[in-house]
Structure formats: structure tokens, C-alpha cells
Amino acid sequence: MFVATVWFVLAVGSERQHGSNDGYDDDLAAHYRWDSTVPQHANLAVGDVIALWDKRKLLGISVIERIDTDHAVKTTYFHGSCGKADFKPLKTGELKWWCNKCRTRFAQPEPRTRDVVTYCLHHGRAWQSLSGRLTGDQVRRLCDKPRSQHSMRPARWEKVQAALEVAGARLPAMVTAKAKFVIRGGHRQTTVEVRQGQDAFRRQLLTEQGENCAFSGPTPAAALEAAHLYSFAESGEHHEFGGLMMRRDLHRLFDLGHIAVHPDTGLLDVGKEVRDYPLYGQLHGKTIHIPLQPQHRVWLGAHWDQHRARP
Template sequence: MIAVEERKRAGDGYDDDPFRHYSWDERVPNAATVAVGDVIALWDTKTLLGVSVIEAIEKGRGEKILQSCPFCGRADVAPRKTMTPEYKCWKCKEEFSEPATRSITVTTYRSRHEAAWIDLRGLASGAELRQLCEKPGSQLSLRRLRWDDFRARIERGKAPTPLTIVDTLREIVAGGHRETTVRARVGQPAFREDLLTTFGSVCAFTGPGPEQALEAAHLYSYAANGRHYKGGGLLLRRDLHRLFDLGLIAVNPETQTVDVSGDLACYPTYAQLQGRPLSVAITIDHRKWLGKHWNMHRCARDRLESRKSRQVHSA
């Protein structure tokens, strides 16, 4: 599916945070068809923001304010930016300063999708995304997306970005697990300073490097909880930080060596990191967080590939 994120700026009462969750209610077309395990792509009407997998849907009750034309009672009214009166009914064509309002109780829905969030900001325009919907002319907030075509556009575009983490998390969700993936993100300045004090100007994968090129990588989803955990960060070169984020590079928590995905085998700069020991000494806490990352991006992937292999042989 594809969903619009920018509604909250229009004062519709939604509390969307594209990295973590998306909200809607029963009056939104397709409201009840959204399910755990669905892929969700979010945009702001102008450009793609990112993509993820719905891990859970929270259901509740809430109040919704409905606006309607005070003359004919139809809900087809909208404010105008430059003309007065501010409102016009597009059904009966009457103009008015304030719409009629009433409050109703509705079923509310809120997705949780922070685990597999992949930031794809700017990799596809609004016009391109509309054409990738099953109904390009639709104006609905929740729209069905042609996933295979969308995936091909992202993975083979000008800035190819693999979406394999989506397959991994869909497998985990289908199996009933609720593990939380690790999403490496730039931490706050104090967090980075603490890592520089601890490790010096050293990339955990490649060794000493200029401080300006090193980012503070959280070894868990900082966006999901906003906390800095002990042993929860390492310094990584910017490009490696991004690849770690996508699971294309991981760390074996037992051997403390770098594991490079086969997707990067054609790039010597990254392929040569395979099996390389970490350049810094890590603690038990680091190993714990790296273990969670490994379970998501390696163990779950192996289970998925094993299941696909069994399906091929049984066909």
C-alpha cells in the first residue's frame, strides 16, 4: 500500500511519525483491509519518504470532527487559501465562512513499523509513486501499491537500494515473532562525543580515520525509544553506517568479525571486509546489541532462504 504522511499539517488530528507509525480511522477507505505483515510506503505527496513492514496495528476508539456544508449538509467542503469566504461547497456551490461541525466516535487504527524502516527520501517523485499505484488516479489516503513494480524502481533506480530487509521482517512477522531490528542512526552530539572518548577516531570496521567522516551508529532503534543504552553504539564511516543500517553489513557476535552480504561481492572495497575482526574492543553489552542485529539480518534471512529452497524442491 501507499499512504500520505503530511495530513497532520493540515490539522486533521493525526499524530503520524513516518519512521514509527501511521494513523487512520474507520472512515478512511480501505481502513479495515490493512494488515500486519503488509508493506507500507509513505510519502508527503511530493516525494517518497521511506518503506517498511507493519509489525502491529493498535486498535482503539476516538472522537472525529466532521465538517459539512451548512446549506446542503454534504461533506464535500474545503478551505481556500486566498479567496473569501474561506469555504466553498463543491456540491451546491455555496460559499461560507465556517462549516457546520459535529463529533462522532470512530474506530481508530495505528500501525507500528519502525523495525524495518528504510529511509528512501527523494528516490521517487510523487508523480512516479502515483503511477505505481493500482489506481494511479486515486485520491485516497490508503492506496494499493504495485509492490513488484515499486521494488524494481527502487532497487534498479539511479541510487539502487536493496529492500531485502523487507523480506526478512515479513518472514519474522509471519512466524509470530516480535523481534526489534536494529536501525543505525546518527545520535545526538553528546552520544557521539562519548563514543569518540571511548574509542578515539576509529571506525569499528576499518580502523583509524578522520573524525569528520565518522558517525555515531546506534546498535538498536534509537527512534523507537529515544534512549542511549550502555554499549549501544559504535563509530562507523558514513557509507558503512548506511550499509549496516540496511543489514548489508553485520557483525558476527561470536567471532566479532565483519560479515558482508553477497549483494556487495562485486564491490572490492566492501568485499575485502569479509571476515575482518573489529578494529575496536567491544563489551558484553555491545555483543548483545550486535547479536540482535545479527539475528534479524542473518539468522532470519537464512530461515527465509531455507524455506524458499524447500518450496522449490517440493514443487
């Protein structure tokens, strides 16, 4: 088994001092925004652990459940004399800005525009508030490059987990750690494409969930399949708490979106296309048979957003 990267992302809100752009509309417990001008902008992925901080302290931790991308025109600002964007506002005097490059005051920054890719990640379902559990200095020391000035900084999960446990944040540390464990898998090329790690993934789910279909209840093991709650073909990884045991026919209907699970209530939603069949219609509105972990809800929420939460 191995553990992926944790991302410390900076969320300073209205207290930001750097005036070179207009900032981002963030909601700490729900979503985080950035664009293609930010270093590391394309490296975050669904399923990654993120930890938000504001330079002075850790704010909270979660798991990325979805990343939306778009395009926009962004306005940035610079000091007209030197062309640099390294400046901050001052509290007194007629010249209200200070350029760190020129070491001079100036009246007003000048604007310029550019086309950017925008990103908005959603992380509300697994959000754990940890305000003040770690200081800003502790966060910096945990980053792979402690002296980095970037707003997105990678770190090793085992170091972050240990620091959170020392700080007394045991439950959030356990929850987010399990979101990152994977069984080594992927595809190897033979005459056909074969999934590696699938047998181990199925054994793990049988051990955790027993001979039970998550949707219909007790079922012989021979009729059960290990169903991924996300696209294994895209990730090539078997995430812990990223699967449920399902009867073969229900697995197929789940993959097609004909059956979904509400991530908050755990109730089954059987689509109209198959609800008239008594075998499946009787499942509509029933509670899932497996106790859901926070990571299950993240993956089921992404599936729900894809197949149910359409405009």
C-alpha cells in the same frame, strides 16, 4: 514463494487542504494513525510493507511491527448548505472556504461527531527514509488503481521494488522485499492439524544459520527446532527472516516469554522465573549468536513489546 501487498499511505500533515476532519498525529519514522472512516481501514496487517508519501513525493518505507486499536469520538465537518465534506480553505476573502460540490464560497464548516475505531501502526524499527526517490506521479502509477483518491492504496511489491531499484534505493528495496517473502504454508485438515511448509522452513533456517542455537551457540541439528518469532497459528505463513534455530527447551521458554531478545541491542533477557536455574541464568545479558537482519528485529521487537514492555 509469493509476495504480499504493499500499502501506499498518505501522510500530508499540516499541508493537507481537505478540511473535513482535524487530521492525525503522525510521526513519519515511527507511527501512522487512521480510523474506521478511511477506506481499506481494516486491511493492513502486521508484517505488511508500507510506503509513506505526501502526494508530491515518496517519503520512506518500512514494515508494520504492531497495530494498536481503540475507540474514540471523531469530529468531522461539512458544508451546511449541501451537507457534503468536499471543501478546502481559501487564502483570501471574508468567506474563507470553497465547496467543490456547490462551487461556492462559504464562511465556516459545521461540525458533527461519530464513534470510530482508531488505529495506530508502529513501524520505526525497519524505517528507511527515501524522501524524493519517487515522485507523486510515479507513486500513483505504481498503485493498483492509479486514479484512486484513497489515502491507503494497495500496490504489487514487484513493481514497487523495481521502481525503487531504478531510483537507486537498492538497500531499502532489498530489506523490505525480504520481509514479504513467505514459504507457502498454513494448515491442512487431517486427523490432526498439520503445519505445511515446516520442513522447508527448518531446512532454510539450517542453511542460513547452521547447527547453532541462536541463544546458546553450537548445537547438534537433532536438538534444534525452527522457532517462529511470531504466532504461526495466527498468520499461517513462514516469513523469511521470521525464525531462528533454537534448542527445544529454549524454544519453549521463548514462546512463553521467559526469554526475550532486545531488538536494538540483541542481548538476551532471561525472566526472573527461570533466571535462578544456572543453565538459563548464565544466558542473561549475553549477545544472541546469530547476526540479526532488520526483519528479525521487527519480529523480536513485537515479542519484546508483548512480554517485556508492559505498563
